[in-house]
Amino acid sequence: MKPKVGIFGFTGCAGDQLMILNLEDELLDLVGALDLKSFTMASSAVEESDYDVAFVEGSITTPKQKQKLEEIRKRSKLLVAIGDCAAWGGVQASCNGILKVEEKMKEVYGSDKVWEIYESKPLSAYVKVDFVLPGCPIEKEEFLRAAASLLRGDLPEAVDYPVCVECKLRENGCLMLEGKLCLGPLTVGGCRARCPSLGVDCIGCRGVIEGEARIKSALQVFREAGFKPDYVRARLRMFAANYPEILEVK
Amino acid sequence: MRYAKLAKADLPKLFQSLKSRGEVFAPVEEGGKVTFRKVDDLKEVKLEYTRTLLPPKKLLLPPEEEILRYEGEEYRESFEGKKAVLFGVHHCDVNGLLKLDRVFLDSPRDEYYARRRENTLVVGISCVPDRYCFCTSVGSGYATTGFDLFLHDLGREYLVRVGSGEGYRLSKEGYFQEAGKKEVEQAARMEERRMGKVRRRINLAGMGDLIETEGKEGWEEVSAKCLACGTCNLVCPTCQCYDVSDLLTLDVRKGSRVRRWDSCMLKRHALVAGGLNFRPTVVERTVNRLSCKVGEEVRCVGCGRCTVYCPAGIDFVEMLSAVRGEAR
Numbered sequence: 001m002k003p004k005v006g007i008f009g010f011t012g013c014a015g016d017q018l019m020i021l022n023l024e025d026e027l028l029d030l031v032g033a034l035d036l037k038s039f040t041m042a043s044s045a046v047e048e049s050d051y052d053v054a055f056v057e058g059s060i061t062t063p064k065q066k067q068k069l070e071e072i073r074k075r076s077k078l079l080v081a082i083g084d085c086a087a088w089g090g091v092q093a094s095c096n097g098i099l100k101v102e103e104k105m106k107e108v109y110g111s112d113k114v115w116e117i118y119e120s121k122p123l124s125a126y127v128k129v130d131f132v133l134p135g136c137p138i139e140k141e142e143f144l145r146a147a148a149s150l151l152r153g154d155l156p157e158a159v160d161y162p163v164c165v166e167c168k169l170r171e172n173g174c175l176m177l178e179g180k181l182c183l184g185p186l187t188v189g190g191c192r193a194r195c196p197s198l199g200v201d202c203i204g205c206r207g208v209i210e211g212e213a214r215i216k217s218a219l220q221v222f223r224e225a226g227f228k229p230d231y232v233r234a235r236l237r238m239f240a241a242n243y244p245e246i247l248e249v250k
Numbered sequence: 251m252r253y254a255k256l257a258k259a260d261l262p263k264l265f266q267s268l269k270s271r272g273e274v275f276a277p278v279e280e281g282g283k284v285t286f287r288k289v290d291d292l293k294e295v296k297l298e299y300t301r302t303l304l305p306p307k308k309l310l311l312p313p314e315e316e317i318l319r320y321e322g323e324e325y326r327e328s329f330e331g332k333k334a335v336l337f338g339v340h341h342c343d344v345n346g347l348l349k350l351d352r353v354f355l356d357s358p359r360d361e362y363y364a365r366r367r368e369n370t371l372v373v374g375i376s377c378v379p380d381r382y383c384f385c386t387s388v389g390s391g392y393a394t395t396g397f398d399l400f401l402h403d404l405g406r407e408y409l410v411r412v413g414s415g416e417g418y419r420l421s422k423e424g425y426f427q428e429a430g431k432k433e434v435e436q437a438a439r440m441e442e443r444r445m446g447k448v449r450r451r452i453n454l455a456g457m458g459d460l461i462e463t464e465g466k467e468g469w470e471e472v473s474a475k476c477l478a479c480g481t482c483n484l485v486c487p488t489c490q491c492y493d494v495s496d497l498l499t500l501d502v503r504k505g506s507r508v509r510r511w512d513s514c515m516l517k518r519h520a521l522v523a524g525g526l527n528f529r530p531t532v533v534e535r536t537v538n539r540l541s542c543k544v545g546e547e548v549r550c551v552g553c554g555r556c557t558v559y560c561p562a563g564i565d566f567v568e569m570l571s572a573v574r575g576e577a578r
Contacts, residue, residue, distance in 0.1 A: 029500045148498040148505075157495060161516045164479035164561070169313035169511060171304045173283050174481070176561035185477035185561060212517050214477045214532065221475055221562045 003052035006038040010058030015137035016083035017041040051076040059085040073127040084136040093120035136205035159190035167193035186213040208240040252412040254421040255429040263425040265292040272333030305487035340377040342553040344393035346487030374400035382554030384450035390551035402437040409437035458545040475562040480513030482556035
């Protein structure tokens, strides 16, 4: 029997769902292997169901989203967070702890009582997340590999090494040694060091390596390289502001 | 050992002959760095260089390689037996290959490495040391075996040391000349001068014991800036660890098994079933790495890569001096 799958989105740009749709060569194999119950970005035909696997994109920013997420969790055997918003709260979390949502609302709408909203938080702030496919957006190949593992009944193999690994395997010179603020050492690999391979310093879009990233050491190295603390903090916060060690950075 | 002489003007002839034996990989300068890659013309080759970012190891043990393909219960190993030539390998890197040989050719033999090694000719060339080299302190300043031919620059000609049967056959080709005591002595003096330029020293007496008895605080100090990025391992000519993954296709029957260079500074290197990690922090990982390189056995060849390419600017030699309690 094919596994029942739902693909959902909350606050974000829907880029991760789009990456799934962008799997043009593999899409037919993929939908053929799954019993796709819900994927509103691809089809308005939604079937109420329980799910073997729910793939969830986006961060949680409203009470309604929180409620819907909790319901998805109840109906799903496995819940997989896809993309940086679902994994870390996304770019919209980058001011968490610095600027209150009410202040932001007031600045944009002139009133702080337009909607009831939360600070942008990852799915894991509200429900148990079984697996994370990181990235902004996710990597298509990584999604396919994960889908294949799940189809076999295994949890996928998580990438837990930094961007530097794939960067060195491609024999790139180090951008930090060229004086750039590259977040490669703190950031989850799996992108084949796409940006550093083109000479562009890593902005950390695949999120921080949980429990591993050496934030304090990086702060010291960046400070010694002459980067201003505000700039370093803003860079670290862009995709991983909710990571406790980054939230604390002054 | 047999010695021969090769006029520099005849180097293209040797290059052509090597090309006829297989694809030639040599140091090439591109984008501000020197790297081993396939070359068709001797003109592309950078004969004088300090070090490549990745060691020539990458051609015998590729950074990533498919080791087998499977379908259902059936599988086929993906061996590669292409003839190749590694041209322009430095003393330290030749010695690095010898250290890898001990791991991959001795029991159990690694077929993937072994077939490449057996099908690859190694032509060494003397080097230009810089201030990061410390090969002479770890016994890797001079290659005595591990190559087919080794070229020593004598100005207008090369003294060629012959290190294998295949090298012997090459050295019998018409454009080689006989070398006598004079050239050998000249090369020896030249090598002495070259090794004299390797100014960095590292004192390894008792180092294995010092590493074992250094306290946690000391290790935290030496590894304070470490980003645990793995670069030191990935650029090392003697790091041998790899990780293996299965890449399954959506039909969950077919797939390929690949291996990729691993690093003992990373989380998964010591992660075992059940989630236990027996080297949970950078401290344990640093102890392990240094013990592996300069503990009971000296596996470091003093090429300086881990220092030169460390994004945090951590200096391997200084780290060991600190362990010894010497002022940095």
